[in-house]
Amino acid sequence: MGDFNGDGRADYARLGGTYAHLFFSNGDGTFANPVHYYPAGWNFGNPSPWKTIVGDFNGDGRTDYARLGGTYSHFFFSNGDGTFSNPVHYYPAGWNFGNPSVWETIVGDFNGDGRTDYARLGASYAHLFFSRGDGTFSNLVQAYPPGWNFGNPSPWKTIVGDFNGDGRTDYARVGGTYAHFFFSNGDGTFSNPVHYYPTGWDFGFNASWPTMVGDFNGDGRTDYARLGASYAHLFFSKGDGTFSNLVQAYPPGWNFGNPSPWKTIVGDFNGDGRTDYARVGGTYAHFFFSNGDGTFSNPVHYYPAGWDFGFNASWPTMVGDFNGDGRTDYARLGGSYSHFFLKQ
Incomplete structure (x- = not known):
């Protein structure tokens, strides 16, 4: 997902072992369909152990992507x-994340220069890759504060955003009763506030x-928010590492289960x-349309007769502004066709 041609409309791609099928949105529910063949000898397998990340790594306003291996990445x-042009980013000697890898990967603009960076998160430190825009990266190591160890692989959920609103990407490792935040200083260092949840709020360390x-x-x-079966816990950032802690009760009779078979889109x-x-x-x-104060209006979107996607992962869901009208749309992807839902 991304805007690969920079026209303000969301596009998408299906990635294979040696080539990719691209779908460039025309804005009316139709798509142009170029095929991108990888350079000779590049084969990622299908299914693939190579992690895929998406962003604007050279800051030109068009979405790029990368396939991440153990000791290098193909961009x-x-x-x-x-x-596409195809730079290769080789990691410093001795940096090996495995392929497949247990290292969690996040993307964002950590130094606020308008180019997407990325990071590989370990148990007690993170490897940061700050983009220079030409396919090369600064390679930094961020050590976590003493005693902070999240495991690798980790049961801690990772979230990414600009939590203090300074234009640089931050991240957090979210646990059962508190969350560790990493507010970017822009130079590869981070400040580390801890957000403790109210007494009795315990979400555990699983995906429920x-x-x-x-x-x-x-x-x-x-x-950020944690979603339960019949209500949600909302955390509105104050910008200083503290949060307002709100509870949103769903309408009577709405129960999604916990863990839930319902897909969540944002x-x-x-x-x-x-x-x-x-x-x-x-x-x-x-749907939950935010009123801005922790309450939401709740329209229901019924699909046309005969459209039933079930409650499993066989119909992937994606979101984006496919017609460029400033409102988010969504789609369900099938094997030979896709169902699009463009906001009217």
């Missing part, structure tokens, strides 16, 4: 016409409480500058 810098991020009150700072579906979300089921979706 694909978009030329805007369905072709989905976590989502967004700017739910539209103040320019990233917030975006600004009504274009008001505040993040909304939805729980997506087989034949309809429950």
Whole structure:
């Protein structure tokens, strides 16, 4: 997912072992379909152990992507016409993350220079890669504070956003009763506030409480939420490492289970500058349009007769602004066709 040709509309791609099928949005529900063949000898397998990341790594306004290996990464810098340039980023000697890898990968603009960076997160430190825009990267190591050890692989959920609103990407490792934050200073160092949840709030260390991020009150700072079966816990950032702790009760009779078979999607579906979300089921979706104060309006989107996607992962879901109208749309992807839902 991304804007690969820089026209302001969301595009997407399906990645194979030696080539990729690209879908460039025309804005009306149709797509141009270039095929991108990888350089000779590049074969990532399908299914692939290579991690894929997406961002604007050279800062030209077009989405690029990369396939990450154990000791190096293959980058694909978009030329805007369905072709890509292909720099290779070799890690410093001795840096080996494995392939497949237990190291969690995050992307963002950690130094605020307009180019996407990335990081590989370990138990007690992180490897940071700050993009120079030409396919090379500064390679930094961020040691966590003494005693902070998240394991590798880790049971801690990782979230990414600009939690203090300074234009640089931050991240957090989210546990059962508190979260460790990493506010970027822009130079590869981070400040480390800890957000303790109110007494009695314990989400455990499993996937039964989905976590989502967004700017739910539209103040320019990233917030986050933990979603339960019949209510959600909201954490609105104050910008200093502290958060307002709110509870959003779902309408009577709405129960998604915990753990839940319902897919969660996030975006600004009504274009008001505040993040909304939805729980997506087989034949309809429950929407939560943020009012900005911790409350939400709750429209229900029923699919056309005969459209049933079930409650499993066989129909992947993606979100983006496919028609460029400033509102988030979504789609369900099938084997030979896709169902699109463009906001009217």
